[in-house]
Amino acid sequence: MKISGSYFLPLPPEQAYQRLQDSQVLAEAMPGCESLDKIGEDEYRMKMKMALASLSGNFDGKVRITEQSPPNSFKLMVEGSGKVGFMKGEGLLKFTPKDAGTEVSYEGDVQVGGTIAAVGQRLIDGTAKMMIKRFFDKVAA
């Protein structure tokens, strides 16, 4: 499933770029994130709790940041699996100066499997958008 959108952050691109790679910020901003531990260069181990439709479950996974081109863009890859299935996503984040801040636009692909796909796939679009919005709200805060 394709997702895309954009969000305005009241920070200059350099700061926005940095903030979106700060593991502490990411851990706090990602909805349901319970821990985010650095395990390598630009690679983190993540535990998160996610709820979708009638399901909720814990996911164990990894976050990786690649194709870095500061302060213009980087690629974020998230994958996790748990009792209710698995999720995999990757997205390209682009940073463009706008007004006194930065417009962060993202474009990506999300794939889910297992029970979570069988019971909640129709709601993924909406849920993903909601989670992304919450994420940026926290990053901006």
Next chain:
Amino acid sequence: MATTTITKTEKLVGKRIRRREDPRLITGTATYVDDIKMPGMLYAAILRSPHAAAKIRSIDISKAKALKGVHAVFVGEDTKNAGAVPCGASLPGLRVPHHNVLAIDRVYLVGHPVAVVVATDRYIARDGVELIEVDYEVENAVADPEKALAPGAHAVHPQWPDNVAFTFHQEGGDVTKAFAEADVIVKQRIVSQRLIPNSMETRGVVADWHAADRTMNLYTSTQAPHLVRSLVAQILGLEENRFRVVAPEVGGGFGAKIQTYAEEILLAWISMKLQKPVKWIESRRENFLCTIHGRGHVDFYEIAAKRDGTITGIKLKIIQDLGAYFTVLTPAIPTLSVLMMPGLYRTPSISADIVGAFTNCTPTDAYRGAGRPEATHGIERMVDMVAAELKMDPAEIRLKNFVRNEEFPFPTATGLVYDSGDYSAPLKKAMEMAGYDKLRKEQVEARKQGRYMGIGLCAYGEICAFGPSPATPAGGWESATVKIEPSGQVTVLTGISPHGQGEETTFAQIVGDELGVGIDDVLVVHGDTSMVPYGIGTFGSRSTAVGGTALYFALQDLKATIKKFGEMLLESDDVTFAGGQCTCNKSGKSIGVKGIAAAAYRAMKLPPNTGPGLVATHFWEPPNFTFPFGAHLVVTEVNGETGDVSIKRYIAIDDCGNILNPLIVDGQVHGGVAQGIGQALWEQAVYDDNGQLVTGEFMDYTMPRAHMMPWIESGHTITPTPVNPLGVKGVGEAGTIGASPAVVNSVVDALSPLGVRHLDMPLTPEKLWKLISAGRNA
């Protein structure tokens, strides 16, 4: 001893008798598999693949094993020698995947069993499942049969890169000539979408092994207990006579419980391994993924006709979505569609090709109608399209092409011999009940007002009463034993395995009439292989037509013995047995079944060449299938603002031969119609491109519910079959077979002013609304 009593003359057969099964069902006192509890019983839960295609790199079961209450965890390597899921169908060149009960090195569908946890209760077992860690190497999947056949598609099984499981060709007559000489040729691609059977009770198994005497008791929610016994005993190398399969109360099957499933083999294997009784109950989500699916056809039709509407030939190419592996009948189902493709029409020439395609999906197999709904949907849609092309009324083209009454027995171009019928009668009756001509006038008015009103017809035929043994995978006969107990009460042991069809009632009616006993004096026992003679089971609208006939013949044998005892007791060789009494035609003296039973078991004196007791067994081999038929007429109106289809009238006329119990027949028709409307309007199994089942629960898969059903006006014509002495043909699948084309024809008719010629199911409001909106804006 002899007394004179009034002969019982009131017939039970043909009466609207309430089902004797119902009190226990309604009061919640029936015993299903999940109601079975045994001392020391363990519970199994199965870990299933979340991927449609992946290699298994490693499985870590250590955490699950360490969980308190977990007795054992098994993976594919452990069960390697527990055999594979059996397929009973054979076709030339068929490629049969070896489907282990647990995956060994790779998975090829979502829901593929990977490991099993056995624990002291089902909750611990499930917790254990969640502690298993599997490292998968995910591969691409293919979830669409047409895509699977395209060059370069992912191979579901690496050894067969083209994803072709089999091809099949059949032809009859001279189809080339028919098409060369046709005035009109109509072509259409028609999809019969994948459906997910949902019986009220999901599957479930309890396996109980006794090592000391090498006996296995397997309780399973099945339609065919003897078939399960033969197959699982053979797979596990056990002795069939020590292997008991019990189908306790079974809460529906619809074809999805004919199969022998991995869990039946697995649970028996676990019970032997752990020396404990083990239970597994399928969750509803597992049912969506792991019990078979139905339909899954992409059909390419071509039909040749003369200008006067005479159909001369049909060409059909079926792409059957088989899924990733086979259950017991998987590859055979589309061949039934080929047999049924001429419908009720005389069509002298046919040509059919099937391509069976592997996909990374749940296997398809028999689902209410099994191959015949697909074929009926196809021919009935095509006939409407030919009528539209020739500007003929859809009723007229049908009446013109029906096999005529004087042509029975009628050999079809597909090699069947239709037994009997009066095909125009149900259609004419439906049209009369509906006021067809008046409806067409109303439709003209409705169209003037901008309303989308449609009238849909379907004239359907069936292949039922499966069937002659040479034409059925495991034999098609049926068995019955009738015992008159010393007290005079009657016990019937039948090889069929009813699970909602009501044979505890209809069989008691047959016995009541033949032996002249009250219905309450008859007990019908089924579903326990240690009690009943070997039987084939309940599917394909066969139970009454084949099992009831076996019972009928057993009763004739028993009546002969009764008469002998009557002659001895009445000291006469001129005795008639009728109405439960043996009567001496000279003296008028008589003796009832009770008295005869007492004498037969007390055995103070026996008739010549006759042993004590009153028991008879009969195994009956049907000489042919039966071919029930009927017509549905559906009036719909499509809401132009919402795309909603509202069914204004639903008329179902069925000819299933003689009717033993009109209440039960109506119930079968109503349930069948509900499932047919479900396919026409709402139901559809949807997979995404990665082979994930998107419609995995009732939130996303629309099952028909009571409030969504129209009032069904049902009626009958009666053409008794000559195939069996009861004259019954079978009615279990009729409603489903007739309903989907009738509803779709009606909606297509409603939207024909927009230029609509064909629509693929399901006709969801979204689909119709888009079409209407586009039509308005055009």
